[in-house]
Amino acid sequence: MRNKIVRNRIDVNARDTREFASYIASLHCAVHALDSYFAVSLGGELSQAEAVVLLHLATSERSTINDVHKAFGHKRSTLTSVLDRLERKGLLTRHIDPADRRNLALQLTTSGRRESAAVVRCVDALRKALALSPSRVRALRELLDATADAAAR
Numbered sequence: 001m002r003n004k005i006v007r008n009r010i011d012v013n014a015r016d017t018r019e020f021a022s023y024i025a026s027l028h029c030a031v032h033a034l035d036s037y038f039a040v041s042l043g044g045e046l047s048q049a050e051a052v053v054l055l056h057l058a059t060s061e062r063s064t065i066n067d068v069h070k071a072f073g074h075k076r077s078t079l080t081s082v083l084d085r086l087e088r089k090g091l092l093t094r095h096i097d098p099a100d101r102r103n104l105a106l107q108l109t110t111s112g113r114r115e116s117a118a119v120v121r122c123v124d125a126l127r128k129a130l131a132l133s134p135s136r137v138r139a140l141r142e143l144l145d146a147t148a149d150a151a152a153r
Contacts, residue, residue, distance in 0.1 A: 027144075038119075042122060045115075051119045073152070
């Protein structure tokens with residue numbers, strides 16, 4: 001009888017693991033689908049990483065490089081590369097944050113505001129297509145944040 005209980009526990013754990021593996025696969029697939037969605041919707045002008053940084057800047061009162069890093073968890077070198085590309089495209093500028101001179105603040109240029117508005121429209125169209133309630137979006141965000149936190153430990 002004891003072997004049966006242990007075997008059942010293993011089966012349950014295996015089932016749980018398969019279910020979680022399916023969640024991870026769906027999450028990974030969603031990220032790749034967003035990449036394609038942004039490429040098509042924005043005419044291939046921005047990478048997914050560039051688009052989400054512009055989205056963050058468009059929907060934040062003010063933002064520093066540290067704020068963007070916390071929001072997306074990019075490696076610092078990756079984030080620097082994304083910001084360099086956005087700056088070369090004339091979409092943002094970096095300057096010393098007057099509130100804390102240790103930080104670099106990010107500011108959209110006129111072109112950056114135009115591009116970020118296109119990203120916001122793109123994301124809003126996706127939000128409407130999904131027809132998710134605000135509470136469902138919050139629950140999904142909490143699950144994703146918990147996943148990121150657990151994976152970071």
